[in-house]
């Protein structure tokens with residue numbers, strides 16, 4: 001019987017499909033995916049269909065999640081090139097999660113590995129449901145609850161036409177939120193306004209820290225391991241002394257040889273961002289509202305200060321033990 005998705009806030013059917021460990025009969029897994037496609041009344045290759053999974057990252061029951069990806073691709077026709085096969089990062093010990101989602105209706109079948117089977121949940125993840133507080137309350141007992149915000153924020157944004165580079169930020173960060181969006185917008189501003197010249201490099205001083213740092217890594221390839229990002233936590237007392245309004249990190253643009261160049265201090269206006277969605281709505285409503293503004297970084301991001309730096313000063317700013325804003329002269333005097 002075809003499950004009902006309509007006329008209910010969430011129709012939840014929990015079915016455990018035993019799959020078994022490595023080497024077991026995979027035909028049951030294939031049947032589960034085919035059934036999910038049938039439940040969604042969709043066909044292989046539909047561009048209205050999204051597959052969202054943590055399969056490349058996790059190992060369940062000793063079996064790498066990536067093993068499941070070929071059958072998923074073959075049965076759904078979803079692919080990276082079609083931008084309808086999206087991933088999200090999880091720790092390796094995390095359960096395998098696979099969501100098939102229809103963008104036009106919001107219908108979803110979420111399959112979460114449990115013991116040696118899958119919990120299958122059929123949900124109506126329409127924009128209106130996801131933007132309702134009552135709906136979120138009903139999701140409390142779901143088997144997919146630990147992934148629910150991830151699935152809702154990414155699938156919902158995909159359905160609204162969010163750009164692929166933004167969805168790649170969601171992959172690393174494993175969800176979309178106003179914080180990672182702020183990082184995406186700052187990164188877009190950097191690309192537009194501060195393109196690198198020959199022989200220059202960026203170093204992002206991530207301070208204060210929030211979700212934005214994960215967008216810098218994806219969009220600008222500024223990773224801590226390659227020293228493109230220096231992550232510095234500030235105490236509340238240190239933050240209170242910063243003279244930049246709404247400080248959102250500082251970018252060093254320096255000569256690769258001399259280490260000298262300039263520094264750009266950014267501000268991010270969260271108050272302005274918050275106004276895009278009703279105050280009482282769930283966080284994801286703001287995430288969805290933001291999709292329309294991702295190519296307008298200047299609406300929220302401002303350059304608070306731009307100043308020259310010597311090689312010595314740049315080193316002082318990124319070295320452990322210093323408050324980079326203090327080195328830059330962007331703090332009030334210490335009492």
Ligand SMILES: [Zn+2]
Pocket residue numbers: 173175176177179180211
């Ligand atoms: Zn976040």
